[in-house]
Amino acid sequence: MNKPILNVKNLTMNFGGLKALDDVTIRLEKGQIAALIGPNGAGKTTFFNCITGIYEPTTGEVLITPPGKNTQSLRRLKPNYVTERGIARTFQNIRLFHGMTVLENVLIGRHCRLSSGIIKAMLQPPSQKNEEKQAVFDSYEILEKIGLAKYVNDMAVNLPYGAQRRLEIARALATDPFLLLLDEPAAGMNPQETKELDDLILWLRDNEDVSILLIEHDMKLVMSLSDWIHVVDYGKKIAEGTAADIKANPEVIKAYLGEESEDA
Amino acid sequence: MPIKNHIKQSLIIAFWFMILTFPIMVIKVNAIQQTIDFRWANFLWVGIFTFFASMIWNYFLRRNEEQKKTDIADDIPLVHRLLQNDRFRRPFLGLLAAFFIAYPFVFPMYHTSIMISALVYVMLGLGLNIVVGLAGLLDLGYVAFYAVGAYAYALLNLHFGLSFWVVLPMSALLGTLFGVLLGYPVLRLRGDYLAIVTLGFGEIIRIVLENWDDFSNGPRGISDIPAPTFFGHHFGQHDAMIYMYFIVIALVLMTIFFVNRLENSKIGRAWIALRDDEIACQAMGIDKFKTKLTAFALGATWAAMGGVVFAAKTSFINPMSFTIWESITILCVVVIGGMGSAIGVIAGALVLILLPEYLRAVAEYRMLVFGALQVIVMVFKPDGLIKSVRKVYTFNVQEKAIHEQTHT
Numbered sequence: 178m179n180k181p182i183l184n185v186k187n188l189t190m191n192f193g194g195l196k197a198l199d200d201v202t203i204r205l206e207k208g209q210i211a212a213l214i215g216p217n218g219a220g221k222t223t224f225f226n227c228i229t230g231i232y233e234p235t236t237g238e239v240l241i242t243p244p245g246k247n248t249q250s251l252r253r254l255k256p257n258y259v260t261e262r263g264i265a266r267t268f269q270n271i272r273l274f275h276g277m278t279v280l281e282n283v284l285i286g287r288h289c290r291l292s293s294g295i296i297k298a299m300l301q302p303p304s305q306k307n308e309e310k311q312a313v314f315d316s317y318e319i320l321e322k323i324g325l326a327k328y329v330n331d332m333a334v335n336l337p338y339g340a341q342r343r344l345e346i347a348r349a350l351a352t353d354p355f356l357l358l359l360d361e362p363a364a365g366m367n368p369q370e371t372k373e374l375d376d377l378i379l380w381l382r383d384n385e386d387v388s389i390l391l392i393e394h395d396m397k398l399v400m401s402l403s404d405w406i407h408v409v410d411y412g413k414k415i416a417e418g419t420a421a422d423i424k425a426n427p428e429v430i431k432a433y434l435g436e437e438s439e440d441a
Numbered sequence: 442m443p444i445k446n447h448i449k450q451s452l453i454i455a456f457w458f459m460i461l462t463f464p465i466m467v468i469k470v471n472a473i474q475q476t477i478d479f480r481w482a483n484f485l486w487v488g489i490f491t492f493f494a495s496m497i498w499n500y501f502l503r504r505n506e507e508q509k510k511t512d513i514a515d516d517i518p519l520v521h522r523l524l525q526n527d528r529f530r531r532p533f534l535g536l537l538a539a540f541f542i543a544y545p546f547v548f549p550m551y552h553t554s555i556m557i558s559a560l561v562y563v564m565l566g567l568g569l570n571i572v573v574g575l576a577g578l579l580d581l582g583y584v585a586f587y588a589v590g591a592y593a594y595a596l597l598n599l600h601f602g603l604s605f606w607v608v609l610p611m612s613a614l615l616g617t618l619f620g621v622l623l624g625y626p627v628l629r630l631r632g633d634y635l636a637i638v639t640l641g642f643g644e645i646i647r648i649v650l651e652n653w654d655d656f657s658n659g660p661r662g663i664s665d666i667p668a669p670t671f672f673g674h675h676f677g678q679h680d681a682m683i684y685m686y687f688i689v690i691a692l693v694l695m696t697i698f699f700v701n702r703l704e705n706s707k708i709g710r711a712w713i714a715l716r717d718d719e720i721a722c723q724a725m726g727i728d729k730f731k732t733k734l735t736a737f738a739l740g741a742t743w744a745a746m747g748g749v750v751f752a753a754k755t756s757f758i759n760p761m762s763f764t765i766w767e768s769i770t771i772l773c774v775v776v777i778g779g780m781g782s783a784i785g786v787i788a789g790a791l792v793l794i795l796l797p798e799y800l801r802a803v804a805e806y807r808m809l810v811f812g813a814l815q816v817i818v819m820v821f822k823p824d825g826l827i828k829s830v831r832k833v834y835t836f837n838v839q840e841k842a843i844h845e846q847t848h849t
Contacts, residue, residue: 289726
């Protein structure tokens, strides 16, 4: 059997006395679209932060197996090294680079795949020029795929909201990931934009050879997209399964809607 | 807001100013005759002047806001539009070059000297622009690296007789080294904390220079620093100044050339990304610490080279040339010129350094006018005199097809 590309074992994260994550175990297979759902404050974003190295988990282990490579641990790796190893993410509250154009935002994503240093940047030998040209074309191609090519030289901050969300995905994609972590990609989108996002995520999985783990509150999107769903509540994983399993799971319903009172 | 309210507001401001300036503008103590004169005419003039100043201020403020409402996006500064337009670029740059080449021959030596100082500040400004404007690290101790360069030339020349041309590249390396040494411990901090610590470092360098008598000759400074030579040829005083002028012009051009390349490279983009959002920047695979350190070290490199030029030009240096005010002036150059905008910084340096010199005519109020000007710029042009414009990439289908052919 193939090894899971992401294998999170018994992840626990304490903030002082608060257990934000409690013994969470999640596995993700190659080519899967998995969703991580749960009520507000359940610890979903904390989970992402632990994987991507922004937080260092109290206990537990994060193992990755990039396609064609050996299994490795992400323990104590800084965020930039996690990205280098092929995990890219987007943010719940959009974090684009305001002072840059759309293309440059994507070019930043290419950063860790470029090799020219300061001296080369100052002297600009042919190798640096070619690399730079290649990076610009790669970035432009990504923008075309994501459908943002018309904005290429606009300032990122002037984009419509939905386009900003897509640009975050484009930027993450530019780092050549094998696993994409999307933190509430549909938040604040109108139904039309959500529909387009749905198509985009499926297209990404089928054409870009990435697996996707997403946090989302839009249940329609989650149910239609996900091959597998993990549910967390109060930092604990309470259920996992296919969309149909999760819909029928009493624990999940309880977490979202609360328990029926005895004397009702 | 109706005009009535503006008049009312201006009247209140005028009245407030009349009272505020009463002790200095109206009362005059005549110590010889031991009487107090009340100059009531001044009282009136202050009132009238303040009233009209306030009205004008309000008018421009309103106009500024209305402009902002009408065009949000396409407010590219005039200079950039000139430079982007192929028809205007050559004549514009040609005119600029002609002006700067003719300058030392047309104007008297005094003006050349001032221009050299201003051009040194252009270098310093462009260097600090990397640190503050691009990487967003507020460095208040920038003058320390300037001092390193100046003392490197003065001391190496004094003890080992090394010439300007030998020390210039050495000091650049020395500046980089000091940038790394000072940057390494402090760059874990951010924002205000970084500003405070760099401020401290700047002062430490100055205090060391002031007190380590054996090393730096203390507050007496070092004199008789030789001007640069031209392949061993020494110039007379006038020619030396002109020679110095062209050296600085060459150094400024070199700075612009390199800084421009850096800005639109992998490392330059990483700096800007770091300034805009540290967490997202790391999540994109950028090493935060390394990126900060390169910005700090490269900024220091240019400061040190500026220091060498400064020492060679003034032929005398002491620690008083490297106080905190120097750091603040350079920071003003960057902020008022336009953070992250090379053209803005150049304009900022020229305005900020030349203006006080030419305002000597109104010597008493020089600094007052200078301060007022800074406030005005910040209110009406918060992005600086000439704000930064990002590089525009062009794509056409043909070019792409050719590109793909060559790469497949």
